[in-house]
Amino acid sequence: MRIALLTYSTRPRGGVVHTLALAEALSTRGHEVTVWTLARGGGFFRAVDEGVRLELVPFPDVPGEEVGPRILRSIALLRAAFRPDDYDVVHAQDCISANAVDRCIRTVHHLDRFTTPELAACHERAIVRPFAHITVSAAVAAELRAGWGLAPTVIPNGVDAARFAAAEPIPQRYPYVLAVGGIEPRKGSLDLLRAYALARRSRPDLRLVIAGGETLFDYRAYRAEWDRLALSLDVHPEVLGPVAHDELPRWVAGAAVFAFPSTKEGFGLAAMEALAAGVPVVVRDLPVLREVFGSAVLYGTDPPSLATALLRAADAPDEASRKSGRELAAAHTWSAAAALHEQFYRRILA
Structure with missing residues (x-):
């Protein structure tokens, strides 16, 4: 055809x-x-x-x-x-x-x-x-x-599961929570910032890294709100901006936990790529993400519950969940x- x-x-x-x-x-x-x-x-x-x-x-x-x-x-x-x-x-x-x-x-x-x-x-x-x-x-x-x-x-x-499964992690001096997709309303960026601030009380060594952000839309006002909130919470995320195609799997593979608190999704490709890399994943509790990920990820509905899930994933990674996550990604x-x-x-x- x-x-x-x-x-x-x-x-x-x-x-x-x-x-x-x-x-x-x-x-x-x-x-x-x-x-x-x-x-x-x-x-x-x-x-x-x-x-x-x-x-x-x-x-x-x-x-x-x-x-x-x-x-x-x-x-x-x-x-x-x-x-x-x-x-x-x-x-x-x-x-x-x-x-x-x-x-x-x-x-x-x-x-x-x-x-x-x-x-x-x-x-x-x-x-x-x-x-x-x-x-x-x-x-x-x-x-x-x-x-x-x-x-x-x-x-x-x-999912290009093999590309993420084979990735060599980016060397870092600290454990980090990674979110991919930039800072925008649909990605739940403000809730992620609040959740990270709560999690950091128990894990002050945990950093927040944001990758990506290429978009057609103008989110400058939302980004300004995000910056003000970060200042008020006294947190200092690392915003990478767009990451080269060959480098992204390394950032994903090096994460202590992958955060995906989107308010709307159709599938959750970035989160599935993180599972392929063997990284624990925390997502917002949406019907579509329950359908796609089942028990392979942890769920949260608001900043406190997302923070709890982030800490659980970072403190005690579940090897059985990692294995099932890799298998789920490889099946797609x-x-x-x-x-x-x-x-x-x-x-x-x-």
Whole structure:
């Protein structure tokens, strides 16, 4: 099949990681796969297998541009460049790319609530306009059924478990809690800061490290609130910003505990990667994360319970849980995900 996978960025966000890994796995299965994206900041954050064709649409930065106009410009540029007649399957991975084409399959990774009018409209159109839907968990599928009357097919994420399992930990002079994804509302960053401050009372040697943070949105006000809270709590996290693709597994493998207090998720890929590295994981108690992780992680609902879980994970790592976590991550392969996508595409084409 001639397959176009569309995403909105070249930077290391979860949906972009998913798109590239799926493209490579489908290419390995003999399909002609092209990834279309807006070239935000240049090429992709990592090398892509030569069997996958890349179409990078230039997206120059406009200083001072607000989020709403940036969304509209993103859609317009991708729409103008895309060639739908070249493909048997057009598969969009996010609301921007789904708005840039007239007819597509859509993977809904998670559902958001936006207040910016352009974003809210983009989000709604990207759900109702596609003619077929995939989700990466049953919990998100249930949200689509309840809210829009849709019946999506569930195809779980794959995980590059071997890359994280083989990682050599970053040498550190102190144990640290690691969170990946930057500082933003959906990642529960303020709750993590409060939980860490509570945990630090018992473990003053424990540091907090934040990695990642490439995003389309403007979270400067939230980051300012986070900085004020850190100052008031007298804690001093280490904020790495975007981490090189080859370095991220080493930071994950070196963590005493991986924190994942997101308020919304579709699957939890970063947490699954931490399990692959054998690192104890603490997540927010969400239905989707209960579905995906079961007993392989520890749960919290608010800063005090998250702090308790962080301390338990850091003080007494459970070897049985680590083993089950590694096994869970290894069971989610991109090869299996690609095979299920192939079956889905063939049903649609038939």
